[in-house]
Amino acid sequence: AQSVTQPDIHITVSEGASLELRCNYSYGATPYLFWYVQSPGQGLQLLLKYFSGDTLVQGIKGFEAEFKRSQSSFNLRKPSVHWSDAAEYFCAVGAGGSGNTGKLIFGQGTTLQVKP
Amino acid sequence: SQTIHQWPATLVQPVGSPLSLECTVEGTSNPNLYWYRQAAGRGLQLLFYSVGIGQISSEVPQNLSASRPQDRQFILSSKKLLLSDSGFYLCAWSRGLAGGKETQYFGPGTRLLVL
Numbered sequence: 377a378q379s380v381t382q383p384d385i386h387i388t389v390s391e392g393a394s395l396e397l398r399c400n401y402s403y404g405a406t407p408y409l410f411w412y413v414q415s416p417g418q419g420l421q422l423l424l425k426y427f428s429g430d431t432l433v434q435g436i437k438g439f440e441a442e443f444k445r446s447q448s449s450f451n452l453r454k455p456s457v458h459w460s461d462a463a464e465y466f467c468a469v470g471a472g473g474s475g476n477t478g479k480l481i482f483g484q485g486t487t488l489q490v491k492p
Numbered sequence: 493s494q495t496i497h498q499w500p501a502t503l504v505q506p507v508g509s510p511l512s513l514e515c516t517v518e519g520t521s522n523p524n525l526y527w528y529r530q531a532a533g534r535g536l537q538l539l540f541y542s543v544g545i546g547q548i549s550s551e552v553p554q555n556l557s558a559s560r561p562q563d564r565q566f567i568l569s570s571k572k573l574l575l576s577d578s579g580f581y582l583c584a585w586s587r588g589l590a591g592g593k594e595t596q597y598f599g600p601g602t603r604l605l606v607l
Contacts, residue, residue, distance in 0.1 A: 408593060419582055419598040420536075427593055466535065470594060478524050478586045478594025484535040 378403045380469050382483035389457050390491045397452040397486050399467030408470040409450040410480065411441055415463045423465075426450065437461070462490045494519035498583050498599040505606055511556075511570040513602050515583030518564065523585040525566040526596060527558055530580040542566060543588060578606045 379402040389395055401407055408427050412420040424435025431443040441452045450467060464487050468480040495518045505511060517523055527539040538551045540558035548558050555574050559567045566583060581602045586594040 410595070412598075417580075417601070417603070419600045420584075422595065422597065425595055478588070478596065479526075479538060479541060480596055482536040 378407075378469055378481045380467050380481050380483035382465075382467055382486050384486050385484070386487045386489070388489040388491060391459050392456050395452075395454045395457045395461070395488070397465050397467075397488070399450045399452065399483060400448050401450065401467075401469045402448065403469055406445075409441075409443060410468040410470070411435065411439070411450070411452050412466045412468065413437075413463050414466065414485075420466065423452070457488075457490055459490045459492065462488055464488070494585070494597065496583060496585055496597060496599040498581075498602050500602060501600065502603045503605070505573050505604065507575055507606055508572050511568070511573050511577070511604070513568040513581055513583075513604075515566040515568075515599055516564055517585045520564070520585070520587065522563060522588055524588045524594065525560060526584040526586075527566065527568050528582040528584065530582060530601075532579070536582065540568070573606045575606050578604055580604075 381400045383398050410425045411423040413423050414420045423439050424433045424441055426433045426443045433441050439454050441450055443450050464485045466485045467483040470480045497516050499514055524543050526541045528536045529539055530536050540548055540550055542548050542560045545560055545563055556570050583599040584596040586596045
């Protein structure tokens with residue numbers, strides 16, 4: 377069965393520091409991978425996605441993620457964090473194939489706190 | 493462009509009362525539609541999804557039901573709310589493409605508090 381693990385429930389970084397949020401997935405075939413961000417009391421906004429091709433994916437707000445098949449990982453990175461990046465981040469995996477309904481499996485989320 | 497709406501934004505209901513949450517999508521046709529619940533401090537749990545009018549799949553047994561009376565309308569209901577139904581309810585849509593290469597887009601959510 378598909379699953380997604382975000383090992384870090386809570387991360388605190390200083391403004392201007394680099395950031396890496398970890399995501400590990402379990403899926404037999406090539407997965408479709410996503411990162412979403414959620415500000416308090418809001419819906420989820422898509423940061424980036426990987427379907428195929430280049431394993432380094434660029435997203436909005438200066439984020440990027442790298443798909444590493446050998447490690448079953450899709451870690452999210454940002455070189456310099458801004459205070460406005462404080463939010464909850466969700467990794468998700470989807471299954472391809474005919475007849476698939478596009479369902480996603482989400483990780484439990486990582487809450488990012490940014491220190492001034 | 494496509495937009496997704498949810499209402500109400502916030503709802504406080506007594507235990508045992510009925511529930512109806514509505515989600516509508518604009519700017520697309522025949523989308524896949526999804527209902528998620530997000531309990532405090534937890535991730536997202538898929539409750540229902542729909543690939544067409546009148547077609548509802550339930551992911552977990554529970555006190556809730558869903559309906560899709562129109563192409564771009566998705567309703568989450570309950571006849572009698574439980575305390576455990578409290579949470580943040582998110583609706584999402586995707587284009588309904590063959591092969592499952594789907595991106596889901598989320599609405600603003602409804603916060604439900606059952607007292």
